[in-house]
Amino acid sequence: MSLRIPEQEVVVEQEQWHVVHRSALPVEGWNAQISLLTGIAAARLMLDARVGLLRTLPPAAESSVRKLRTTAEALSIPWPGDMSYPDFVHGLDPEIGAHAAMLYSCTLLFRGAGYEAFNGALPEQRAHSALATPYAHVTAPLRRLVDRYGSEICLAISAGRPVPDWVLAALPQLPAEMAASSRTASAYERGIVNMVEAMALAPHAGEAFTATVVDVKPDGSRGTIVIRDPAVEVFLAVPGLPLGGAITVRLANVDVSEGRSEFELVQGTTPRQAPEATPGQSPVPQH
Structure with a gap:
């Protein structure tokens, strides 16, 4: 499940700064699918080896889905009772005002994402509900801290070697570190966009x-x-x-x-x- 909500992007042209609304290119979508597949495979490696760090998202509460149906009704967007949430979202067009508002409302179901570190006992929360499968971040080690450790874990498992001690020592603190750094990064990016x-x-x-x-x-x-x-x-x-x-x-x-x-x-x-x-x-x- 994914939401097609393009993001704001700062563009500099001949020393002139401005903000544009940017939609993802088709090739970026293909790249995203490859990254998702890689992350799913990485999660399976980690779970089989009983050591790793998963990216998790709890299932949406039924009350949240009911709230979205009420919002769709208020916006006069048809949502038949037998239509699933993914099918409904895939039919929304972000260039239509009411649909754009609906997509914003749908972010309600994407809240609560985090990381679960484990070494031995498997975590109770293992799935990423938007993907309907366990998932791990491993494809961007130069951009995202947690991927640096996830990649090392997968390399060790694949090679039949023990996971390095420096990785194991860092695992318990990584979920909190990622939460704090994400807040800082979001505030920084929002500040730049606000300024421009x-x-x-x-x-x-x-x-x-x-x-x-x-x-x-x-x-x-x-x-x-x-x-x-x-x-x-x-x-x-x-x-x-x-x-x-x-x-x-x-x-x-x-x-x-x-x-x-x-x-x-x-x-x-x-x-x-x-x-x-x-x-x-x-x-x-x-x-």
């Missing part, structure tokens, strides 16, 4: 933009909006935003040094269902 968003928006203070509401907090106090041009994703502290709807907002304040852009709802705006994107428009970024 502010740079791109600075000349447009006071102007109005059409935005799509892609997420609303459970209490309805605020939501996340996406503007296609320039490619911006920000919180809007306005109660009662229409999930999946198109609204008009005005850029009220920009602080480039803080990487902060503030929008306000244009008074008198009548929320409407977001129209389908015209050819050439980019899908919304990942939340």
